Amino acid sequence: MRVTPTKKLAKRAKLNIFMFVEIAIAFASMAFAFSYLDLIRSGAADFITEEIIYLSIIFAFTALLVTALGITGMQLIMVLHRRSEIGLHRAVGATGLDIMRLILKDTLLLILSPALVGVGVGIWISLLFSIVNTGLETHIDFVFILKITLSLLLFTFLCGLVPAIKAIRMDPAVVLSKHVAVVKKPVSKRPLRKIATIAFYSMIALIFVACIFVNHSLEAAYQDDVVNSSGPPPATTQRVPAFSFVNGEGKVISSDSLHYKSYCLLIGAVDCPGNSIMLNELSKHVAAGLLESTDIYAIHIDSPIGASIDAIEKYLRENNFSVAAYIDYEKSTEWAFNVSSLPALYIINEDGIITARFLGWSEYEMEYLRDSLLKRNTD
Structure with a gap:
């Protein structure tokens, strides 16, 4: 041929x-x-x-x-x-x-x-x-x-x-x-x-x-x-460090004002893919009744593109995330928790003690998060 x-x-x-x-x-x-x-x-x-x-x-x-x-x-x-x-x-x-x-x-x-x-x-x-x-x-x-x-x-x-x-x-x-x-x-x-x-x-x-x-x-x-180590960021069983951030109305929320309240503290950024995964997981737990949306404080540190509170609210709304918008302009939370990887999630009890922490995300962490919330609700 x-x-x-x-x-x-x-x-x-x-x-x-x-x-x-x-x-x-x-x-x-x-x-x-x-x-x-x-x-x-x-x-x-x-x-x-x-x-x-x-x-x-x-x-x-x-x-x-x-x-x-x-x-x-x-x-x-x-x-x-x-x-x-x-x-x-x-x-x-x-x-x-x-x-x-x-x-x-x-x-x-x-x-x-x-x-x-x-x-x-x-x-x-x-x-x-x-x-x-x-x-x-x-x-x-x-x-x-x-x-x-x-x-x-x-x-x-x-x-x-x-x-x-x-x-x-x-x-x-x-x-x-x-x-x-x-x-x-x-x-x-x-x-x-x-x-x-x-x-x-x-x-x-x-x-x-x-x-x-x-x-x-x-x-x-x-x-x-x-999950269970005691590395540079605050680990489980330790007292939560002092921090503060503002909500969409400009109200300052600090660690002192959250005493006697059990809550989840998520530190992330709009341009972090893992942040979306963690927010989606938290939203599922809200829908399942394991969490109240008011118990979640999703703090977005100032991103490289200079995210505003309006941009973060739009980001949460477009992705149907059941959390409120907060932003840490002063990076007080990032410094207090010595954040080296995003997202970083902490579960804190009424006494201000960290009961679980998640640096980054994985399939194991998603299961661990669900188990931690189930244990939190039964205690």
Whole structure:
């Protein structure tokens, strides 16, 4: 069956798009991992943050390995297509170093554009994570740029090394010989490319399985280290620290005014996805009769976009959350509770003692919250 030029172009375009996306994903994951490495070195990362960083490093390494196989395969095919040109270069006096420089330059041109796009996406994702989770602090500086540049050059060298050696070992006399039917000789069916494709989808499957295991480990961490620990934020059995905030009418509400009252204190932000999940869970408990809406104080700290009390009321109303709107302009609550991750939920009894706390959210915490409220209502 004869392949038309149009089909050849379409097939080549499809291959180029696939390779572009693959390289971009690999470098995006690498940039994301690099931006958080300083947290691990400094010891500032908590267990959950370390799990996220380690998972991104594993994903980046696997993606780079699979992508390297694909690029090496494509460059080997390119060497076969350009063997006459390479043979001519060798015949007129080009050295092995000249040929290697030629192949590495072509490899760099293939990698550069998608790599830059991937790095940009990785930086954007890391900055987004820093906004929605204050436990993650990204570091984009000169050292980060230097790491990315050196990684790009090393990756290019490794991808182009095997094709360059293949090109250097070509005998110009044989390649240019009239007895070698260069044009009629069939080209490889891209065995390395097929292997790389299979490996790429295998990588996605492995990452999916890894996420399941990491999720189970995070659930255990929440139970042992987050819900019942006595870390820097106030923990269970401790007295609630002094705090104050204002409601929509400008009325100041403080910890002193809430004495002799059992209540839930939720510290979050409009732009925090976990905050929506926690508010939705609290609204379910209000509907089930486990909570009164007046027992919930959902305090929104001033967000990066400068949320106003009107914006927060609109946010709660549009999402049908059964809580009132409050905002902590002075960040008194955030400082009092040493909030390092959002949302942070505290259940406080009539004596001002914290009976349960939740830093972040998980499926385990949702169950723990329901059990805590059931126990609170039966006591």
